[in-house]
Structures are given as structure tokens and as C-alpha cells.
Amino acid sequence: MHYLSTRGGIAPIGFADAVMMGLATDGGLLVPAEIPQLDAATLRAWSGLSFQDLALEVLTPFVGDEIPRADLRALIDRSYATFTHPEVTPVIKTGGQRILELFHGPTAAFKDVALQLLGNLFAYLLARDGSQLNIVGATSGDTGSAAIYGVRGKERIQIFILHPKGRVSPIQERQMTTVLDANVHNIAVQGTFDDAQRVVKSLFNDLPFKSAYRLGAVNSINWARILAQTVYYFYAWGRVSGGDPAQPVSFSVPTGNFGDVFAGYLARRMGLPIERLVIATNRNDILTRFVKTGVYAIEDRVHQTLSPAMDIQLASNFERYLYHLHDGDTAQVRALLGDLQDTGRLSVDPARHAQVQADFSAAAVSDPETLDQIRATFASSGYILCPHTAVGVRAAQDLPGCVCLATAHPAKFGEAVREAIGQEAPPPPSLLGLLEKESRCVELDATPEAIKGHLQSVLEVPT
Numbered sequence: 347m348h349y350l351s352t353r354g355g356i357a358p359i360g361f362a363d364a365v366m367m368g369l370a371t372d373g374g375l376l377v378p379a380e381i382p383q384l385d386a387a388t389l390r391a392w393s394g395l396s397f398q399d400l401a402l403e404v405l406t407p408f409v410g411d412e413i414p415r416a417d418l419r420a421l422i423d424r425s426y427a428t429f430t431h432p433e434v435t436p437v438i439k440t441g442g443q444r445i446l447e448l449f450h451g452p453t454a455a456f457k458d459v460a461l462q463l464l465g466n467l468f469a470y471l472l473a474r475d476g477s478q479l480n481i482v483g484a485t486s487g488d489t490g491s492a493a494i495y496g497v498r499g500k501e502r503i504q505i506f507i508l509h510p511k512g513r514v515s516p517i518q519e520r521q522m523t524t525v526l527d528a529n530v531h532n533i534a535v536q537g538t539f540d541d542a543q544r545v546v547k548s549l550f551n552d553l554p555f556k557s558a559y560r561l562g563a564v565n566s567i568n569w570a571r572i573l574a575q576t577v578y579y580f581y582a583w584g585r586v587s588g589g590d591p592a593q594p595v596s597f598s599v600p601t602g603n604f605g606d607v608f609a610g611y612l613a614r615r616m617g618l619p620i621e622r623l624v625i626a627t628n629r630n631d632i633l634t635r636f637v638k639t640g641v642y643a644i645e646d647r648v649h650q651t652l653s654p655a656m657d658i659q660l661a662s663n664f665e666r667y668l669y670h671l672h673d674g675d676t677a678q679v680r681a682l683l684g685d686l687q688d689t690g691r692l693s694v695d696p697a698r699h700a701q702v703q704a705d706f707s708a709a710a711v712s713d714p715e716t717l718d719q720i721r722a723t724f725a726s727s728g729y730i731l732c733p734h735t736a737v738g739v740r741a742a743q744d745l746p747g748c749v750c751l752a753t754a755h756p757a758k759f760g761e762a763v764r765e766a767i768g769q770e771a772p773p774p775p776s777l778l779g780l781l782e783k784e785s786r787c788v789e790l791d792a793t794p795e796a797i798k799g800h801l802q803s804v805l806e807v808p809t
């Protein structure tokens with residue numbers, strides 16, 4: 347399998363190089379040259395597999411022969427041994443809803459599914475090549491700690507995570523800053539997640555700096571993140587449909603950076619029978635507006651909501667979708683991104699807008715509706731939703747049988763849950779005692795200069 351850039355400016359590369367490159371060197375996102383196609387017999391056979399067996403099958407065509415099958419299997423086994431549920435990502439039925447629980451990993455959020463694997467993959471590839479990696483990532487709350495837990499203490503890796511100061515939940519903040527391993531560096535920046543993500547991308551786009559400091563990506567700009575997240579769509583479909591390819595399933599996906607829902611789109615493009623794929627946003631509704639109007643228009647600011655991990659305007663994986671929507675026409679992708687850069691908006695033609703509406707449904711859910719959904723689900727079933735999951739459940743209220751992705755454990759968002767139901771969710775052991783632990787974090791401006799200066803002061807001067 348080869349990988350190309352959405353902007354058409356790189357020669358094809360293999361899987362290992364794609365994982366290490368993160369953002370393509372022309373500023374685009376890496377995409378596979380072709381999407382593997384599955385037939386009904388394969389879907390049927392995969393539907394009964396364990397999560398780990400399924401991950402091996404889903405990943406194999408994308409990895410190609412770059413990692414021996416036995417090694418890939420060992421990486422997968424090591425990555426999911428850290429999950430506390432034997433099924434890794436179980437689907438449960440509660441109050442008439444189906445919930446795909448993605449929060450049984452070390453940091454109690456769906457990001458663990460991909461970042462446990464990516465951490466091990468980085469370590470494997472670096473050991474094989476005898477090289478080093480300095481990860482720089484941005485987080486609106488969940489990616490940061492999952493990435494840190496994916497690589498903490500690992501040789502050959504340093505990790506720098508930028509989070510917007512005061513805009514993540516107290517537990518999310520402590521999950522990151524209480525990890526005191528020497529290779530972990532937390533940075534609180536003044537500004538929003540979009541500001542932090544902009545700085546990270548600007549560091550990656552400074553190619554001499556990226557190469558001299560061997561920068562790597564853990565955000566969903568890294569193709570391996572998308573790929574690993576695709577697995578649970580297959581898993582959930584198998585559990586819900588009983589493996590009958592004539593039984594499509596709908597999914598509702600709380601999303602900010604468009605990575606998780608893009609993974610679902612990829613699964614459908616591979617042949618997974620997905621009926622509706624619902625983009626569930628909070629008040630930061632640029633993606634919902636795009637699905638409804640065909641216009642992707644940036645608002646004047648990012649709103650702070652009860653679902654902070656989705657407080658994002660510029661969804662980085664949107665570019666991957668634009669690429670597929672325009673059948674891989676990289677000139678068109680570049681032209682649209684130019685419009686966005688120059689005017690703060692881009693629009694697709696009516697035929698493509700019709701395709702968008704065939705690919706996705708979308709709904710924006712307000713904070714009062716989020717609280718109301720947490721309350722209603724608790725009242726009817728005793729099940730506690732995290733605010734992000736509540737956004738997804740609310741967005742799917744007219745889709746009976748829809749699988750709603752539970753993106754995080756409700757105990758990560760104590761205040762919102764208490765406001766809704768008057769009590770907090772019992773925390774899993776991994777979240778206990780965080781507020782009392784020693785923590786470490788530096789505060790910096792959200793500028794490329796400030797972050798570069800910090801990296802240079804921590805890392806050895808490259809020779």
C-alpha cells in the first residue's frame with residue numbers, strides 16, 4: 347500500500363514512512379492510494395472475530411509487508427492488554443439506545459484505542475531504524491493524555507502536548523500534567539484548541555525544523571490514528587448485525603476534528619454496511635452547517651461548551667474528506683483550501699453537496715440539550731453519559747437502533763454530569779486521586795516561536 351498527500355505534492359511513500367511523517371511535507375494529509383474493498387464473505391467471517399483478531403485483519407492491507415504479521419499481531423496484543431474490558435470496545439444496550447463504549451483504556455477515552463497502538467508502533471519502528479522521535483501534539487482534552495500514556499517512559503521518544511489553558515476539564519488537565527516521566531512535556535497555551543493546532547501544524551510545515559528535530563504527530567493528522575479507529579466500526583457492526591451483510595447499521599459520532607467520523611467513512615468506503623453516519627457537534631457547529639448548506643465557514647470564535655473536547659472550528663481531517671469528495675483531484679483540494687485561507691469559507695458545488703448529504707447526516711446539540719439528554723438517559727436506564735456522548739445520543743434521537751459512540755467516561759466531566767443529574771459518575775480506578783497528585787506543566791504563548799524555543803531548550807541541539 348502506498349500513501350499520497352491530499353495536496354498532491356509528495357511522491358508515494360509506504361506505511362512506516364507515512365506513520366513517521368505525520369503531516370505530509372507539502373502541508374497536506376496522507377491518504378492511502380487506494381481503499382481496500384471487502385466482499386460479503388469477508389465481512390461475515392470478520393464479524394465473529396475478537397477485537398484483536400479483527401484489528402489484525404483491518405490493518406493488514408494498509409500496512410502491507412512493511413511489518414511482519416507476527417510482529418503486527420504482537421503490537422496489537424500489547425496495545426489492547428491495557429484495556430480493562432475483555433471485549434476492548436463493547437456494545438451495550440441501554441434505554442433503547444446502543445452505546446459503543448470506547449473508554450475502557452488507560453485514560454478513559456476513545457483516543458486510547460488508537461494511541462496505545464500508535465505508541466507501540468512508534469517504539470517498534472524507531473527501534474528497528476535506531477532513530478529518535480519528538481512528538482508534538484495539540485489537545486482539546488482527550489488526545490493529550492491518551493498520547494502521553496501511549497508513549498510515557500518509552501525510549502527514543504519525547505512528547506510535547508499543547509492544551510488550551512483553562513479550556514479542558516480539571517480531570518483531563520490532571521491526567522496530562524500528573525505524568526512525571528522524563529520524556530513527557532506539558533504546555534498550557536493561552537488561546538483555543540484551534541490556536542494550539544495551528545502552531546503544531548506550523549512547526550510541521552517548517553520542514554528544516556521538522557527534520558532537524560525529528561518531529562512526529564499523534565493527532566489524527568497521523569494516518570495510523572484513523573486506521574486504528576476504523577476497527578471499532580467493524581467490531582460494532584459485527585456485534586449488532588450478527589454478521590449479516592444485508593443488515594446495515596447507523597452510527598452517531600460526536601466529533602470536533604472529524605477524525606473519528608472519518609474513520610467511519612473509511613469503513614463504509616471499504617464495504618462495511620453503514621446506513622447513516624451522523625456527525626454530532628456541539629455549538630461549534632461548522633461541520634453540521636457544512637452538511638446542511640455545502641458551505642464550510644469559520645465563525646469569529648470557538649465557543650466554550652460542556653463538551654470541551656469538541657470545542658474546535660478547524661477540523662483537520664476535513665481535508666481528507668474533501669480529497670475523496672473530489673475523487674482525489676488534488677488541484678481542487680488546493681483551490682478550496684486557498685478559498686478557506688483567503689476568505690474564511692469554502693463551498694462545494696450542488697452535485698457534491700448532494701453527495702455530502704448522502705455520506706453524512708448532522709446535528710448540532712446545545713449545552714441545555716446535552717444536559718437534558720444526560721438527565722433523560724439516566725432517568726430511563728440509570729446509565730450515565732459523558733457530555734460528548736450525550737451530544738451523539740441526542741443527535742441520533744430519530745434513528746432507532748443507531749450505535750452511539752461513547753467517546754469518554756462520564757467521570758472525566760464531573761461538573762457537567764453533576765449539573766445534569768445531581769451526582770457524579772463513579773470514577774474508574776485510573777481517574778482516582780488525580781487532583782491530589784504532583785503535576786508539571788509550563789505556560790507559553792500560542793505562537794510557533796514560543797513553542798519552538800521551548801523544544802530547543804529541552805532537546806539536544808541537532809548535529
Ligand SMILES: N[C@@H](CCOP(=O)(O)O)C(=O)O
Pocket residue numbers: 484485486487488489490564565566567602603605606655656662
Ligand atoms: N478532540 C481532540 C482534539 C484533537 O483531535 P485529534 O483527534 O486530531 O487528536 C482532543 O481531545 O484532544
